[in-house]
Amino acid sequence: MADTPAIQTEALVKRYGRGGTTALKGLDLTVSPGEVFGFLGPNGAGKSTTIRILVDLIRPTSGVVRVFGVEPRSAPELRGKIGYLAGDFMANGRQTGRELLTYLGALRGGVPTQRIDQLASDWDLDLSKRIGSLSKGNRQKLGVLQAFMHRPPLLILDEPTSGLDPFLQRQFVALVRQAAANGQTVFMSSHVMSEVQQTCDRVGVIRSGSLVAVEHVDDLRKRALRQIEVHFNSDAPTLDAGGISDVVVDGRVLRCKLSGDADGLVKALAQHHVVDLISEEPELEELFFTYYQHEGA
Numbered sequence: 001m002a003d004t005p006a007i008q009t010e011a012l013v014k015r016y017g018r019g020g021t022t023a024l025k026g027l028d029l030t031v032s033p034g035e036v037f038g039f040l041g042p043n044g045a046g047k048s049t050t051i052r053i054l055v056d057l058i059r060p061t062s063g064v065v066r067v068f069g070v071e072p073r074s075a076p077e078l079r080g081k082i083g084y085l086a087g088d089f090m091a092n093g094r095q096t097g098r099e100l101l102t103y104l105g106a107l108r109g110g111v112p113t114q115r116i117d118q119l120a121s122d123w124d125l126d127l128s129k130r131i132g133s134l135s136k137g138n139r140q141k142l143g144v145l146q147a148f149m150h151r152p153p154l155l156i157l158d159e160p161t162s163g164l165d166p167f168l169q170r171q172f173v174a175l176v177r178q179a180a181a182n183g184q185t186v187f188m189s190s191h192v193m194s195e196v197q198q199t200c201d202r203v204g205v206i207r208s209g210s211l212v213a214v215e216h217v218d219d220l221r222k223r224a225l226r227q228i229e230v231h232f233n234s235d236a237p238t239l240d241a242g243g244i245s246d247v248v249v250d251g252r253v254l255r256c257k258l259s260g261d262a263d264g265l266v267k268a269l270a271q272h273h274v275v276d277l278i279s280e281e282p283e284l285e286e287l288f289f290t291y292y293q294h295e296g297a
């Protein structure tokens with residue numbers, strides 16, 4: 001069915017051991033097919049617990065969990081539809097990268113050697129080395145590639161860019177965008193706001209085992225403050241435009257913050273000779289910061 005969510009949880013509870021931590025306290029979550037969903041939240045909020053339940057590595061204490069409409073515990077065939085990257089990706093250190101990818105590729109119905117070679121080349125990864133001899137970042141690359149290589153309908157990724165340098169973080173963003181263009185669903189936990197901003201359609205924030213917010217990234221963008229810089233051909237004028245604040249004038253340059261739509265500002269600027277106009281991508285980090293403050297802080 002086209003409308004079946006890729007991921008759905010209802011009142012999901014996970015208690016570790018008798019009298020132990022209650023990591024999930026009734027989590028309700030829905031991810032649509034084809035969506036890229038960022039799962040955010042402070043350390044210990046329950047992200048990895050949720051992810052491990054989705055891939056059936058652990059079982060919930062109560063509640064409902066469905067992936068493509070079926071319960072992971074009763075549908076081992078789901079494994080073939082999921083590309084999973086664990087938060088603590090580990091592999092047999094004596095194997096080479098190529099041996100691991102070829103083995104996993106065969107388990108998942110076969111992945112062309114050409115695809116593996118292309119990914120390794122894009123990611124600058126030497127597949128002939130034993131995994132045990134790879135640096136942490138290179139092992140993480142292998143983890144990312146094994147999740148994506150067979151183009152699964154659903155990718156479930158636990159902090160995928162942890163340990164990756166900025167070049168590879170960019171490669172990762174490209175990989176997620178390709179997957180999204182391909183109609184694949186991506187569910188990923190992350191602490192890296194820039195990658196979430198660049199890849200996700202929606203974000204959910206979990207805190208102490210419950211979902212406290214779900215937002216469309218486009219809506220957040222509209223609400224977020226943008227930094228604007230305008231260069232004039234003479235001294236910067238005094239502007240009277242809705243939505244601007246924190247105006248600072250420095251000779252021919254005016255800097256301000258803009259919230260909401262830019263129409264008022266553009267119309268006010270139209271009265272003047274504008275040499276250059278720079279509008280920065282809004283930072284969503286500030287909007288989320290309150291969710292990360294620790295209880296009692």
Ligand SMILES: Nc1ncnc2c1ncn2[C@@H]1O[C@H](COP(=O)(O)OP(=O)(O)OP(=O)(O)O)[C@@H](O)[C@H]1O
Nearest residue numbers: 016020021023041042043044045046047048049050
């Ligand atoms: N195997 C376990 N046994 C007992 N408690 C656990 C276990 N795994 C996780 N927990 C506890 O469950 C809670 C949620 O942990 P979880 O790893 O799901 O959080 P997280 O959001 O992924 O955190 P982080 O951002 O630090 O990776 C924490 O209080 C953690 O200590």
